[in-house]
Amino acid sequence: MPEPHLRASDTDRAAVATTLDRSLADGRLDLAEYEDRAARASAARTYGELAELTADLPRPARTEPRRSPVHQAVHAGAWHGAWGHDLRAAWTGWLTTAVIVVGIWLVSMLATGDLQYPWPVWVLGPWGVVLLARTLGERRGRDDDRRRLTA
Structure with missing residues (x-):
């Protein structure tokens, strides 16, 4: 102190x-x-x-040294963006929804006995495109940060 x-x-x-x-x-x-x-x-x-x-109590051990925001962004890992977005959770949500809507679509096709329009594409397609763009954008940003730090 x-x-x-x-x-x-x-x-x-x-x-x-x-x-x-x-x-x-x-x-x-x-x-x-x-x-x-x-x-x-x-x-x-x-x-x-x-x-x-x-004074008579043990000091808590420090678990991880503090890092600058740029350092944190570079070392955040493949699934975490510079602003703390958790891409793994986003992709997990997308996959869970995909399983549910495709399952509903398949059950409704089996129940009616005829081929139905693949409507899950309209749920999963735009969402997947946005997630993919976000994932690629954050990875590109991390690569740029790494290059700046090493230069």
Whole structure:
């Protein structure tokens, strides 16, 4: 933490409250001690006051280093776009819908005994074209970002 005499923000108090919550859940604090420390954290004005509340608690291990937005976009993977879009979920939704509408179409054809117009094309076609364009566009954008970073 910064110098103990500096004033703490609401975000700093919330971070200490989160540490206290984890410590209660882990069994490091009993309920009375947790309530006392949580109340003191809400009323704390300086970093020093906040540091006293967690001095005897282990520091949580940092799971992943922070990265710049460009770095995150480049390393987001084949299915995640630069803005956090989850293409895997979008394609899964499309595939699920495809199975349902084609299934309905096949059952209705079997029930009537004659070949029916393939109406699922109008549900799946435009949606699939948009998803494909989005997928290709995001991959092209990631490739451009990679080239910029390595240049």
